[in-house]
Amino acid sequence: MSAVTDKATSLPAGFEALEAFVPYWVHETNDKRREARSTAQMEDIQAFYDTVVPMAEQGIAYLEQYELGKMPADAERLFKLLLAMNHAAIAVEMHGAPRAFDSTWPSAVRITQGPWPHGGRI
Amino acid sequence: MSAVIDKVETGTSGTPRHQMAEECFTLDAGLPTGPVSVEPYRSPEFFERERERVFKRAWLFAGRIEQLPEHDSYFVKEILICKASVLITRSKEGKVQAFHNVCSHRGNLVVNKPCGRAERHVCRYHNWAYGGKDGALLGIPDQKHFFDVDKKSLGLTPIACDVWEGFIFVNFQKQPEVTLAEFLGPFGTTYAGIPYFNLDETIVIQADFKANWKLIADAFAEPYHVPSLHPATLAPGFAHPEDNRYARPLSARAHGIHRHFSAYGNPHYVPAPTSKVESLVYIQDTGGVLGGDASENAQGVMNHPAINPTKNPNWSADVTWIFPNFNIDYSTGGFWIHEFWPVAYNRTQWTLRIFIPKTASIRHRLQLEHYASRWAEVVLEDVTNCERIQLGLESGAKDHMVLQDAEMLIRHNLWVLDKWMKADKVADALK
Missing domain, CATH: 3.90.380.10 (Naphthalene 1,2-dioxygenase Alpha Subunit; Chain A, domain 1)
Known part of the structure; x- marks a missing residue:
């Protein structure tokens, strides 16, 4: 289970700075992470991006001690935050906006199968 | 409006305004250069003809062979434009076959899972069972109360199916006028x-x-x-x-x-x-x-x-x-x-x-x-x-x-x- 938790220790030690972003950005599937970014305010995306990017290498190094798909819940939560970081990057590094210019939302487009693990299938 | 492309008679009379130094893809392909009609994009009548003339006559992509990893593997492909539910299977002999996913008894859809592996496919309406070679009808519950039923003629209805480079194609003509190889033509050999x-x-x-x-x-x-x-x-x-x-x-x-x-x-x-x-x-x-x-x-x-x-x-x-x-x-x-x-x-x-x-x-x-x-x-x-x-x-x-x-x-x-x-x-x- 990686359901959002209100415990202050839901992430591994050393990653407390990311705790505030867990409720909004931790999701089970690629498509849900995309939806979170697409419907967020730009300042919230930017705040997440600015906090998570400097910790990304540290996070990757921490996660590399585990086998893919077999992580304790706190590590898995951190992993999903790093996955969500890619979506924040689409907004920050590509569009300068939550999603593509002139695009409509809700959108007909769905990622119905994402990469393993935590990509999900619809 | 029938003509899709106006001024189809020549590839040379329409002089491109822009003389390109590089090769001209359009002229090299033997195509004209004039404006084209947009009716094919907005006409409901054109669409209905497209269904009959194109989609019910062309070979259509239906899946990849990796979707049939073993014998008795199957998947169902819904092809809405042809109003068809297509059951695609791999036989014990390794042959990829396609059938209308429709029961011979009362026309219900037989398989209602997107994919899987099964020796027999059973229509859950009255448990008519199909399988074996060529989608044969294997069994009819309470058969004695049917009238002169000929099981051999009541298998799943086949759909023409062929494989090119691992890509599975189907054709809705009962007897396809051209083979998949003929349909793919030079593309099939080049690629x-x-x-x-x-x-x-x-x-x-x-x-x-x-x-x-x-x-x-x-x-x-x-x-x-x-x-x-x-x-x-x-x-x-x-x-x-x-x-x-x-x-x-x-x-x-x-x-x-x-x-x-x-x-x-x-x-x-x-x-x-x-x-x-x-x-x-x-x-x-x-x-x-x-x-x-x-x-x-x-x-x-x-x-x-x-x-x-x-x-x-x-x-x-x-x-x-x-x-x-x-x-x-x-x-x-x-x-x-x-x-x-x-x-x-x-x-x-x-x-x-x-x-x-x-x-x-x-x-x-x-x-x-x-x-x-x-x-x-x-x-x-x-x-x-x-x-x-x-x-x-x-x-x-x-x-x-x-x-x-x-x-x-x-x-x-x-x-x-x-x-x-x-x-x-x-x-x-x-x-």
């Missing part, structure tokens, strides 16, 4: 022998949206729109402000009724210093931002004579469009396929299946997330755009569209489509 890889894992992106199926096919048939419609998602990798401002194709050719173009890849592309996440997660390759494969697999694709036929070093991907509604695309990082399924004259169901390597590490998984996200954003840009075009065309403001040389594949598709609409024999539509 044979490409080493496919990474076929077990996929990213799937789908959209059900309000536009004619050809509008989304057209979107992937020309790179001219990349700098304008995809300025952030694709343009940096597929265009260059000085070298190739409008992302002109490296090559674009007709292969019988099918076609391809080779896309430019910006060899100077690196993520901007401010693009910290992209720099962090990406495997860099020869300019294609749509993924890279670090293994030697991609080299085998690039060495194939059909791929990037001019062997231009600034290559990123080849788009191949198999008539009517299927793309197989080859890139420095692997493959992806598009299915553009018509639902109505102004509604399409589109599936993009991107073949990816198995996740190898944390960083690789992050890259795959970025890759899928970028793709979804490209798709969002195209889908939104296609719905706007549909509105514009249906307004009746314009009766024609004008196509430039880089849009040759669109012109070729309309040209071929026109032949299929007019030809009473499929063989004539292939000429």
